Amino acid sequence: MRKLLLMLLTVIPLFTSCNKDDDDSFRNKQYTFTEVNNSGISGVVMIREVGAVNAESAITIFLEGSNESDSYFTNVYTNSVSEEGEIIIPLEQFDSEGYSNTYVNGLYQNEEWDPENPISYDELITFDGHILIRLNGIDGPVVATANIGSNAN
Template sequence: MKKQYFLLIAIFSLLISGCGKDDATEVILAKNVFALSPVSNSNISGNVSFVKYEDGRTEVILQISNSSKDIHPAYIYTNSLEEGGAVALTLEPIECDCEESITVVSKLDNGTPITYEQLISFNGHLKIHQNADNLEVVIAQGNIGVNAQ
């Protein structure tokens, strides 16, 4: 009886493991990475990656280190850090412990379509904020696109 029970569990386990999505088949066509620097002695640094996949999808991947347990909102703004500008694109917030967020991007917040090629040459900058209640506190930032050169 025990053998049959273990055999059933083994077969069930194989069936379940075979049903998952195989992420290894995703093909990256292009990737561009921009550095993010700490602000106001936050000691939080990281990078933002723009990734173009074979299926046409563009992802913005934020990765930071040394962050707090807050949920950190992040935005791409127009113009350089020095000039400042309006929010052009709202990104997925960085959740607590994982220190990463992924946003699939096809258009700006105003509805204007944007491609990978336009994103990597965008006249903009990125800011990561302390939390939704303290948007005036920036913990990491960096120029992107034409401003990062």
């Protein structure tokens, strides 16, 4: 099932047509997770534009190699994977299939959640950040990482 979802995530954009007069087309950018400590966990993260008004965004993650009996947690952090950063966007917990989808409707600023300050798609794909996948809790071991925005190669 996970492979089917991953394939659909990759293939669907190829079959959607864009008309130069079509104002309803939304952009997306995809990044790859790197396995950490032979965890067997990898996957993709897609940052999608989901709203036309303020170029709102969503972060969708598909994990490969996840175990249904384990819990995986994830957040967007400032800085690159090689640097430590602060949580800036909390992401939804994964379901049993290794899928997480979060509509980004605010940011942590000064250690407080600020829903009045959402980050746009354009800001998110150029953001100095990274995503960590952790096993069994927010303080659990890191099993996969992905640089996003300005840190991605």
